[in-house]
Amino acid sequence: MAERLVRRSGLIFPINNPRFLEKAWTRGCDFLVLDLEDSVPPQQKAYARSLVKTAIPVAAKGGAEVWVRINHDMVEEDLGAAVWPGLRRVNYPKTETAEEIRFVDSIISRLEKERGIAPGYIEIGANIETALGVSNAHEIAAASPRINDFGGGAGYDMSRDLGVEMFVGFEQFMYGKGELELAGMVKEMDIHAAIFIPDVSGSVSDADYTFKIAEASRKLGFYIGGGLHPNVVEPQNRGHTPTAEEVSEARRVMELYKTLEAEGRAWAELEGRVIDRYEARRAKALLEFAEACAERTVGRRSR
Amino acid sequence: MPDVMVVDLVELTPDAQRGRARQQALRAIGHASVHSEVFAMAHKSRLREELGAVAWPGLSGVVLSRVESAEEVAACDEALGRLEDERGLAPKSLGVVASLETALGNHKAMEIVKASPRVWGVTLGRADLEMDLRPEPSGELHLLPYFMERLIIIARAAGVVPLGAWWRSTARGLRAGAEDTYEASLRGKALGFKGAFCVEGHQVEPVNRGFSHG
Numbered sequence: 001m002a003e004r005l006v007r008r009s010g011l012i013f014p015i016n017n018p019r020f021l022e023k024a025w026t027r028g029c030d031f032l033v034l035d036l037e038d039s040v041p042p043q044q045k046a047y048a049r050s051l052v053k054t055a056i057p058v059a060a061k062g063g064a065e066v067w068v069r070i071n072h073d074m075v076e077e078d079l080g081a082a083v084w085p086g087l088r089r090v091n092y093p094k095t096e097t098a099e100e101i102r103f104v105d106s107i108i109s110r111l112e113k114e115r116g117i118a119p120g121y122i123e124i125g126a127n128i129e130t131a132l133g134v135s136n137a138h139e140i141a142a143a144s145p146r147i148n149d150f151g152g153g154a155g156y157d158m159s160r161d162l163g164v165e166m167f168v169g170f171e172q173f174m175y176g177k178g179e180l181e182l183a184g185m186v187k188e189m190d191i192h193a194a195i196f197i198p199d200v201s202g203s204v205s206d207a208d209y210t211f212k213i214a215e216a217s218r219k220l221g222f223y224i225g226g227g228l229h230p231n232v233v234e235p236q237n238r239g240h241t242p243t244a245e246e247v248s249e250a251r252r253v254m255e256l257y258k259t260l261e262a263e264g265r266a267w268a269e270l271e272g273r274v275i276d277r278y279e280a281r282r283a284k285a286l287l288e289f290a291e292a293c294a295e296r297t298v299g300r301r302s303r
Numbered sequence: 304m305p306d307v308m309v310v311d312l313v314e315l316t317p318d319a320q321r322g323r324a325r326q327q328a329l330r331a332i333g334h335a336s337v338h339s340e341v342f343a344m345a346h347k348s349r350l351r352e353e354l355g356a357v358a359w360p361g362l363s364g365v366v367l368s369r370v371e372s373a374e375e376v377a378a379c380d381e382a383l384g385r386l387e388d389e390r391g392l393a394p395k396s397l398g399v400v401a402s403l404e405t406a407l408g409n410h411k412a413m414e415i416v417k418a419s420p421r422v423w424g425v426t427l428g429r430a431d432l433e434m435d436l437r438p439e440p441s442g443e444l445h446l447l448p449y450f451m452e453r454l455i456i457i458a459r460a461a462g463v464v465p466l467g468a469w470w471r472s473t474a475r476g477l478r479a480g481a482e483d484t485y486e487a488s489l490r491g492k493a494l495g496f497k498g499a500f501c502v503e504g505h506q507v508e509p510v511n512r513g514f515s516h517g
Contacts (some may be wrong), residue, residue: 031488050366121410138410171441171443174446174449175449177446177449178449178450178453178473181446182406182409182446182449183410185434186407186408187409188404193445195439195440195445196439196440196441196443197439197440199442214442216439216440218444219437219438220438220439221435221437222436256434261317264317264318264320266314266315266319267315267319269494272369272478273478274478278429278432278435280434
């Protein structure tokens with residue numbers, strides 16, 4: 001089985017602000033995203049690019065994975081500046097077609113070769129933020145083996161593309177979310193799910209709301225985080241980590257299921273719950289993720 | 304009394320008992336067909352054994368579990384045709400309900416339902432479990448409204464019958480009481496489903512009541 005990735009929390013920040021970089025690695029994130037896109041004004045793009053290579057080891061100091069978000073229309077310049085040893089992933093914003101992803105993939109492949117990075121190591125995050133991207137979801141998901149997770153379809157750029165308000169208090173992006181998650185599930189990818197909890201404030205620094213979303217995601221089996229404000233890190237780490245109670249519950253489910261299998265039964269009840277192969281699969285996945293989280297924490301302390 | 308009884312060789316039959324279940328299928332079909340129509344649930348990967356065990360007089364068709372491609376439907380179509388021929392059943396008399404429980408099956412829903420004129424209905428089966436769609440804080444199973452509407456649109460577009468009803472609350476189907484079942488049926492009917500599967504006897508009456516209203 002592929003290594004279970006632990007990406008409970010992440011922060012994206014403009015790379016041209018040294019204050020953010022100096023602080024970012026101390027925040028306890030599983031990943032940090034150096035932004036070359038929306039948070040960097042056009043006149044600073046070239047300067048921002050010149051900073052990436054030295055920023056990567058700084059961002060990695062706390063044990064976080066380091067990602068870069070490039071600009072949709074500056075693929076070659078941005079990748080040339082970003083693809084260096086230490087980089088784990090490139091996020092490609094406003095992905096709309098499979099061709100775009102194949103282009104990004106081809107440049108990364110060339111740079112990996114030139115710069116001594118294991119071929120295929122660098123992931124692509126295909127950020128789908130427009131109606132056209134949703135329409136091409138299945139082709140995009142299949143466009144590169146570098147894509148390991150998929151989803152989204154509910155965010156600022158999507159609402160801008162559709163010309164609608166966000167934070168309306170009801171589930172407004174059901175179709176787009178469904179199309180994207182289905183495309184990811186077909187390719188057996190990790191799902192970057194958008195869970196609906198009414199949010200009318202739109203605050204990006206609300207720790208309580210962040211925790212509610214993270215906890216709800218965990219209960220659905222989704223563990224990928226990410227945000228803009230340092231306040232989200234702790235609630236995402238906490239909300240996306242299986243609790244001790246869930247771990248011991250999962251162990252009980254696995255034990256009971258082993259007994260069922262030995263007795264040739266399909267299901268049984270445990271305190272009013274149905275226990276069957278589906279519950280056993282959930283329990284197994286939870287235990288694996290909990291173990292990966294624990295290893296991640298140990299890895300951090302040793303630094 | 305249900306309109307249709309489904310003889311299950313897949314879901315609630317543990318692997319170790321499949322052989323015995325197949326041996327008992329003929330007798331079960333005989334009993335059930337006195338009271339209602341009878342379908343049998345068969346798995347796409349065990350067509351030969353399972354269709355062979357159930358394709359006898361009294362059977363109306365099969366629920367094809369975990370189907371993921373037009374080719375799999377074609378293989379089922381062919382196997383049923385052969386059995387109809389060998390056993391003196393009317394040609395093309397056995398129908399198919401495609402049970403789309405996986406992501407791939409749902410992705411390919413349109414080509415699956417159009418793969419054979421035998422396909423009479425389509426359902427999500429245990430898609431919520433197979434795809435692991437768990438409840439959001441709203442009580443809604445994650446993405447299930449999307450999957451239900453998608454299936455209904457495709458079914459109607461292709462001229463087949465959409466079947467099913469899913470619980471909005473956290474109750475798993477095996478545990479759903481009469482009230483949950485009734486609500487799910489009303490909702491299923493309002494969305495466009497034409498009937499639903501039950502897993503417990505006490506769910507039949509509320510499903511009939513829910514789908515009969517108005």
